[in-house]
Amino acid sequence: MEWLLAKVIARVVTRGSLTITFASGRRVTFGDGTGTPLAFRFTSPAWQRHIVFDPELKFGEAYMNGGLVIERGDIAEILAVMMAQVGLQVPSASARLMMKLRFLFRRLAQFNPPGKAKDNVAHHYDLDGRLYSLFLDADRQYSCAYFEHPGQSLDDAQLAKKRHIAAKLQFNRADLTALDIGCGWGGMGLYLAENAGARVTGVTLSEEQLGVARARAEEKGLSERADFRLQDYRDAPGPFDRIVSVGMFEHVGIGHYDEYFTKVAQLLADDGVALIHSIGRSEGPGITNPWIAKYIFPGGYIPALSEVLPAIERAGLFVTDIEILRLHYAETLKAWRERFLAHREEVERLYDARFVRMFEFYLAASEMAFRHQGMMVFQVQLAKREGVVPLTRTYIPQAEAALMRMEKNNRPGLRLAGE
Known part of the structure; x- marks a missing residue:
């Protein structure tokens, strides 16, 4: 699963300089090397797997629960790099499915009597x-x-x-x-x-x-x-x-x-x-x-x-x-x-x-x-x-x-x- 997450991140982060240490200890730098160098690490393979399947929910959960630890910069700078990418793509087929399901049931989620x-x-x-x-x-x-x-x-x-x-x-x-x-x-x-x-x-x-x-x-x-x-x-x-x-x-x-x-x-x-x-x-x-x-x-x-x-x-x-x-x-x-x-x-x-x-x-x-x-x-x-x-x-x-x-x-x- 680590290789899949790395592949997804490489497709998303094409600008900037973001170094990620995976739970296995492998370090990979993504982007074109421009801007302030930023870095974070995953604390377990489970969090990596969760983010592959549902990044919109699980990335934030990983940060708030200690599954993602900032080593250089802060979460605002890391989010700026990840969210400012041109042509940002949905990471995986499962994530695309989650988005479609959420759109389909959005009226139920927003039912506010x-x-x-x-x-x-x-x-x-x-x-x-x-x-x-x-x-x-x-x-x-x-x-x-x-x-x-x-x-x-x-x-x-x-x-x-x-x-x-x-x-x-x-x-x-x-x-x-x-x-x-x-x-x-x-x-x-x-x-x-x-x-x-x-x-x-x-x-x-x-x-x-x-x-x-x-x-x-x-x-x-x-x-x-x-x-x-x-x-x-x-x-x-x-x-x-x-x-x-x-x-x-x-x-x-x-x-x-x-x-x-x-x-x-x-x-x-x-x-x-x-x-x-x-x-x-x-x-x-x-x-x-x-x-x-x-x-x-x-x-x-x-x-x-x-x-x-x-x-x-x-x-x-x-x-x-x-x-x-x-x-x-x-x-x-x-x-x-x-x-x-x-x-x-x-x-x-x-x-x-x-x-x-x-x-x-x-x-x-x-x-x-x-x-x-x-x-x-x-x-x-x-x-x-x-x-x-x-x-x-x-x-x-x-x-x-x-x-x-x-x-x-x-x-x-x-x-x-x-x-």
Whole structure:
């Protein structure tokens, strides 16, 4: 089996310099010798055999369980070399069969009725809250940031993301009502309440996130303007003048797209505006990476726009704007990974070394998927009538400038110690 794995890797890794020590002790260097030399070793023939048959699942499992040990470089660098190869091929006939089977049964894997959806959310978002405070920005934005210029800090880029979305939602009247579907720890909803003057209802299926969002609203004195609920979006009341969803649509599941957008249409006022911010794939329909589905986001799926737009059309909604954010999530994930690794000892005290390797692999693999394998983020603006949104996009920077002024007015002043 070792010879077969070596043959597969030689076919995949044609650039770079990657040295692998197999369980037998044999060392082989793959690639053309360019770039930084990297190296890892397998600790047993069993892991080599597993990876031949199901590389998408077993490579990550080998790293998190100690079956693959890095000797030079880190897992992000190794994944960058392996995932950036031109003409990447599926390693073996068995692996191709696994992919076909997963595609065939993907709707079953993404079946997310309300009860199961809550369990899937809890799997990832109800982890110890201290974990997320170690690598997210101060506002706990767990979605793609919007980098306005190279070198912008993560906190400023996440603030820019909220401002950019709020500008597209066009809060041009006082006391507009807004629904935040998948409100997370409340950052987006609190931003709209504080800076756009909205009356916000935020819904989440995470009890951990709900508690934090409510506490933050009370701390900011915004509890009357920002109401956070443990509720499935399918049970939310309406109508709302504005609807926003950031980083939640990836959890809907392909079999529920018609249900989702039909509900958005029902909840949206006739002159309302909605904005859906989601990860997407630029290379057409696919499957959820099995390692991600098993360990990180069960029930999740990253859609292609070709899968999303027909459901929007069937719901009777108009697409009034689409923006593709290229590489913004790669930079976001890089910042998260660097922050996470800077606190790896603290994470290990919260969980264990296996969890640290699992989460590091998740952040690194996700980053490289955005850098090298066609993942992106789309923001789709929706309305029920043609004339609701201005005819040109000049209103967006104008609204961003006004929101920036509001941010400065709402920023708490500095106090001396003891005041």
